[in-house]
Amino acid sequence: MDLPHDQTNGIQQRRRVGLVYDERMCRHSTPDNEPHPENPNRIRAIWNRLVSAGITQRCEVFRAKEVEDKYIAAVHTNNHINLIKTISSKKTPSQRNRAAAKYNSIFFNEGSSESAYLAAGSVLEVTEKVAKGELNSAFAIVRPPGHHAEENEPMGFCLYNNVAIATSFLLNQKELGINKILIVDWDVHHGNGTQKMFWKDPRVLFFSVHRHEHGYFYPAGDDGSHFMMGEGPGLGYNINVPWENGQCGDADYVAAWDHILIPVAKEFKPDIILISAGFDAAIGDPLGGCRITPNGYAILLKKLMEFSSGKIIMALEGGYNLTSIANSVLACVELLLEDKPITESFDVYPFGSTWRVIKAVREELSTYWPILADKLPENLTSRVAPLVPTYSSESDDEYDDGSNALPEDLQEDVTIPLSKLKLTEDTHDADQVTAAASQAWRSELSKIDVWYASFGSNMSESRFLCYIEGGQAEGMKRPCRGAVDKSQPKEVLWKTVPHRLFFGRESTVTWGPGGVAFLNPESNDQEKTFMCLYKITLEQFNDVLLQENTRADTSSPFFDLKALNSIEYEKNVSLEALKDGWYHNVLYLGKESDVPVITMTCTRAHVEGFKSGKIPICAPPKEYADTLVRGLVQGKQLSEDEAIAYIQEASTKPL
Ligand code: X5A
Numbered sequence: 135m136d137l138p139h140d141q142t143n144g145i146q147q148r149r150r151v152g153l154v155y156d157e158r159m160c161r162h163s164t165p166d167n168e169p170h171p172e173n174p175n176r177i178r179a180i181w182n183r184l185v186s187a188g189i190t191q192r193c194e195v196f197r198a199k200e201v202e203d204k205y206i207a208a209v210h211t212n213n214h215i216n217l218i219k220t221i222s223s224k225k226t227p228s229q230r231n232r233a234a235a236k237y238n239s240i241f242f243n244e245g246s247s248e249s250a251y252l253a254a255g256s257v258l259e260v261t262e263k264v265a266k267g268e269l270n271s272a273f274a275i276v277r278p279p280g281h282h283a284e285e286n287e288p289m290g291f292c293l294y295n296n297v298a299i300a301t302s303f304l305l306n307q308k309e310l311g312i313n314k315i316l317i318v319d320w321d322v323h324h325g326n327g328t329q330k331m332f333w334k335d336p337r338v339l340f341f342s343v344h345r346h347e348h349g350y351f352y353p354a355g356d357d358g359s360h361f362m363m364g365e366g367p368g369l370g371y372n373i374n375v376p377w378e379n380g381q382c383g384d385a386d387y388v389a390a391w392d393h394i395l396i397p398v399a400k401e402f403k404p405d406i407i408l409i410s411a412g413f414d415a416a417i418g419d420p421l422g423g424c425r426i427t428p429n430g431y432a433i434l435l436k437k438l439m440e441f442s443s444g445k446i447i448m449a450l451e452g453g454y455n456l457t458s459i460a461n462s463v464l465a466c467v468e469l470l471l472e473d474k475p476i477t478e479s480f481d482v483y484p485f486g487s488t489w490r491v492i493k494a495v496r497e498e499l500s501t502y503w504p505i506l507a508d509k510l511p512e513n514l515t516s517r518v519a520p521l522v523p524t525y526s527s528e529s530d531d532e533y534d535d536g537s538n539a540l541p542e543d544l545q546e547d548v549t550i551p552l553s554k555l556k557l558t559e560d561t562h563d564a565d566q567v568t569a570a571a572s573q574a575w576r577s578e579l580s581k582i583d584v585w586y587a588s589f590g591s592n593m594s595e596s597r598f599l600c601y602i603e604g605g606q607a608e609g610m611k612r613p614c615r616g617a618v619d620k621s622q623p624k625e626v627l628w629k630t631v632p633h634r635l636f637f638g639r640e641s642t643v644t645w646g647p648g649g650v651a652f653l654n655p656e657s658n659d660q661e662k663t664f665m666c667l668y669k670i671t672l673e674q675f676n677d678v679l680l681q682e683n684t685r686a687d688t689s690s691p692f693f694d695l696k697a698l699n700s701i702e703y704e705k706n707v708s709l710e711a712l713k714d715g716w717y718h719n720v721l722y723l724g725k726e727s728d729v730p731v732i733t734m735t736c737t738r739a740h741v742e743g744f745k746s747g748k749i750p751i752c753a754p755p756k757e758y759a760d761t762l763v764r765g766l767v768q769g770k771q772l773s774e775d776e777a778i779a780y781i782q783e784a785s786t787k788p789l
């Protein structure tokens with residue numbers, strides 16, 4: 135036993151730390167155990183690391199318990215509970231696949247229901263024990279994760295919102311005397327589900343720091359922006375720190391703590407803290423592209439231990455590099471056990487963009503938290519680390535193997551101290567230089583024109599312009615962000631191509647239930663598909679690609695000059711960086727007045743999936759079909775009746 139660490143003035147001050155782990159949470163997996171970053175080995179790796187470090191013997195270990203429906207019902211709809219409850223028992227594998235396809239980044243198998251109930255139950259159980267003082271703190275090693283799950287929608291690998299369920303449990307058990315709860319969400323992705331559940335509730339201060347990329351990073355959109363501050367009585371009790379770029383590490387996170395979270399927490403005085411502890415901002419993570427070290431996580435945790443008499447519950451969220459997550463969790467649990475002193479490293483400064491974000495957050499929130507109104511000293515914020523330009527390495531790609539997430543020489547050891555990171559000393563304008571460098575591809579590609587040929591809803595000009603100017607056209611359920619360069623297409627023209635138009639998938643976020651248009655990349659002389667061509671720059675084409683495939687980082691183009699030059703010979707180029715989007719296959723359709731005509735559609739492999747029935751062929755929803763008809767009629771290609779018949783044929787004829 136490590137007695138020396140546990141003694142203060144000769145009195146043993148053993149901290150009671152709870153751990154929940156249960157092999158049954160490994161039963162949730164992809165249908166045929168297809169490779170997926172959110173897989174059972176994540177929690178196994180963490181548990182094994184704690185066992186081999188001798189940590190589990192120093193903690194109180196619990197098996198998982200299933201949560202009761204009444205506690206879930208405090209944050210989820212009955213409809214959602216029924217979906218998760220019945221997904222395993224009452225469905226066949228193909229019914230489950232079809233159900234999962236309706237949601238964003240969700241898979242189901244026969245073990246999903248049980249795992250979801252155990253994950254939520256585990257977090258709830260240790261939360262209750264910490265609240266009652268039976269434990270000082272706890273770590274719940276659970277999966278599936280929870281923070282993306284919304285009231286009525288599983289999302290982003292999350293089924294039940296574990297942390298939200300535990301939080302509302304505490305609020306409803308009045309005898310526990312918990313009136314103010316701080317949720318710290320340090321997963322690299324925004325905690326959209328949790329944010330929405332406590333949006334109007336001043337008893338819950340929700341703080342999320344995440345990679346945002348101006349709304350391009352998962353979960354794309356504005357929910358994670360720092361303007362989202364809560365509403366009504368909850369106004370000011372929702373704090374988002376949206377990083378503009380990847381690569382953020384210990385120095386950036388410590389700065390967000392020191393200059394936003396900690397001063398606010400001092401005012402708020404939480405009775406208890408729950409951490410949505412994803413470790414996908416860890417160095418080496420394949421999805422996050424950030425660089426927090428295990429020691430960095432320990433620093434962030436230590437800074438929270440001074441509140442709520444150390445009552446902290448950590449619940450695992452994301453984190454996809456097994457070594458990184460195991461070492462990071464180990465560092466956190468060791469700190470919960472010992473509260474040992476940790477040295478902060480000042481070898482590396484935050485990025486210029488980090489200070490920009492922190493200043494913007496402080497300014498926006500200072501109305502509600504006057505402590506944030508003070509101006510940060512110039513000598514603090516002028517010291518910045520340069521951002522290293524990256525090439526197509528940080529797309530938020532579920533199946534990325536992570537080999538691109540770190541510079542070559544850092545891939546071996548994920549626990550490398552900050553001092554080894556090759557970041558040079560401060561230069562005053564380093565940030566401007568590097569921010570520009572990371573978007574340097576834009577100016578080059580802005581000089582090249584292409585015809586973007588549309589065959590689906592983009593044939594309606596007002597709908598296509600949403601991808602350029604931003605906005606929401608008739609029938610769309612969500613707005614688009616638009617391109618960086620918002621200039622109008624230079625020309626519009628129509629043509630037909632010998633390719634088959636068809637409709638597939640069951641539902642999309644923009645149009646709701648129903649199929650959307652695809653063009654078979656294989657040509658066929660019997661077919662004739664109308665296409666509306668927009669002359670735009672290659673830069674804008676890349677922004678359209680990004681929006682059609684909703685993901686990723688913009689520090690490099692996806693379809694660059696090299697790709698444009700080769701496509702004439704290769705006919706289509708399937709873009710690896712966007713490979714789990716539905717429109718990442720760029721197809722060459724010839725030239726018009728010497729300018730290449732390109733479109734984006736699914737891959738040939740997808741077409742095989744549609745043919746075999748693995749991916750559903752599905753008629754378009756009314757709003758979507760109406761938009762196509764509008765496009766064809768306004769473009770003077772067909773009369774309304776002809777356009778309706780054209781869509782009808784494409785949606786009924788077998789592939
Ligand atoms: C919990 C978590 C990430 C979802 C990414 C989907 N989810 N591309 O980290």
Ligand code: ZN
Nearest residue numbers: 321323414452
């Ligand atoms: Zn995450």
